[in-house]
Amino acid sequence: MTRRLRLPAAALAAGLALLSVAADTMAQAPAPATLVLPILSTRQLPAYIAEELGLWKAEGVDAKVSVVRGVAATNAVIAGNADFAFTGALAMQRAVAGGQALIAIAQMQNGLSHQIVLRADVAERLAAARGGDPLARGRALAGLTLAVDSLDGQPHGYLKYALARAGLDPDKGVTVTPVQPPSMLGAMQSRAVDGIVFSKPWTDQAVQRLNAAMWLNSETDAPEIQPFAAGVIVVKPETCTRRPAFCKGMVAGLAKAVDVIRNDRAAARAVLIKRFDRMEPAAIEEALDDALYSTGRTLAVSAEGMLNAQRFLVTSGLLPASGTVEVTRLFSNDYQP
Numbered sequence: 001m002t003r004r005l006r007l008p009a010a011a012l013a014a015g016l017a018l019l020s021v022a023a024d025t026m027a028q029a030p031a032p033a034t035l036v037l038p039i040l041s042t043r044q045l046p047a048y049i050a051e052e053l054g055l056w057k058a059e060g061v062d063a064k065v066s067v068v069r070g071v072a073a074t075n076a077v078i079a080g081n082a083d084f085a086f087t088g089a090l091a092m093q094r095a096v097a098g099g100q101a102l103i104a105i106a107q108m109q110n111g112l113s114h115q116i117v118l119r120a121d122v123a124e125r126l127a128a129a130r131g132g133d134p135l136a137r138g139r140a141l142a143g144l145t146l147a148v149d150s151l152d153g154q155p156h157g158y159l160k161y162a163l164a165r166a167g168l169d170p171d172k173g174v175t176v177t178p179v180q181p182p183s184m185l186g187a188m189q190s191r192a193v194d195g196i197v198f199s200k201p202w203t204d205q206a207v208q209r210l211n212a213a214m215w216l217n218s219e220t221d222a223p224e225i226q227p228f229a230a231g232v233i234v235v236k237p238e239t240c241t242r243r244p245a246f247c248k249g250m251v252a253g254l255a256k257a258v259d260v261i262r263n264d265r266a267a268a269r270a271v272l273i274k275r276f277d278r279m280e281p282a283a284i285e286e287a288l289d290d291a292l293y294s295t296g297r298t299l300a301v302s303a304e305g306m307l308n309a310q311r312f313l314v315t316s317g318l319l320p321a322s323g324t325v326e327v328t329r330l331f332s333n334d335y336q337p
Helices: 009-028 042-052 072-078 089-097 120-125 134-139 154-165 181-189 202-210 237-242 244-263 265-275 281-294 303-316
Strands: 031-037 061-067 084-088 103-109 115-118 145-148 175-178 195-198 213-217 231-235
Touching: 031 042, 031 072, 031 244, 042 061, 042 103, 042 244, 042 265, 042 281, 061 244, 072 084, 072 089, 072 231, 084 089, 089 154, 089 231, 089 303, 103 237, 103 244, 115 120, 115 154, 115 202, 120 213, 134 154, 134 213, 145 154, 145 181, 154 195, 154 303, 181 195, 181 202, 195 202, 202 213, 202 281, 231 237, 231 244, 237 244, 244 265, 244 281, 265 281
Parallel strands: 031 061, 031 084, 145 175, 145 195
Antiparallel strands: 084 231, 103 231, 115 195, 115 213
8 A cells, every 4th residue: 555645735835935946046047158368468357347246147147257369269269169259350350251150249449459669779770760650660660570469469460461551571571479468578678579569558568667669559550440340259140149148148247347447447456456466556557548448338349340350451461352251240239238
């Protein structure tokens, strides 16, 4: 004879309630995500803020940020090893030209901001060209040895663009050596390189600490390619098609981080100091100023900015004209908050 176990009604109700709570908790748990960066840079401040302050989690996305050097960041998304990349539109467009399916769903930086800085003695040797126009200063770079963070990355692309515009071979006009940003000033001091090609605050530090010369600046010397989709959030299209809330949560968290940069400097400073604990206080303030300057008030991707990035790639020799695609295929603003 089989006996049935009868639970008191109160116990049964309590058990069902616990199951319901557990189910709700599971349903509301933030979705894990990975965001990769091509380099550890102050330019990715919105990502650090979104992670440190839990802004993504509040949007239902538990994103972890890591560094995968250079174009490997974009390749990590292509291979399915990362969900998103905070990288340059250049790397993304080159991948698309190679047949990969990628889109940008947020534009984090609205202008190309790279500088070519030369050692003081090198600039003095080239003094005749220093007061000339950008093309004359570009021609004067011939034969120099310059440091970039990675080969064919965005700063290297700016160097190639400047050389090509000046009528020089973008691949042979100068000698290029990869140097990570924290080591760039040391490379200049040791005379291992004649100058560096990168972005603020490192280029400003070279000018201030080493009396280096600001030789070319994309912000002022390349107005023809501004606005420029410099930093974008890249993802596979099918990721957002299948999980639109996932992509919206990523962008919404970054939008909140931009609000912190604009409205809570103390909070932004604290995050920056935690990530760059060896950076001097003055450099931290410069990086915060640069973040305010370079980050737009909206994260919507600009068609004009993507088109200028495409023109930049073709001029610099990083993308053949035959490899270009209609820019509207390169981005979607459907996931904006």
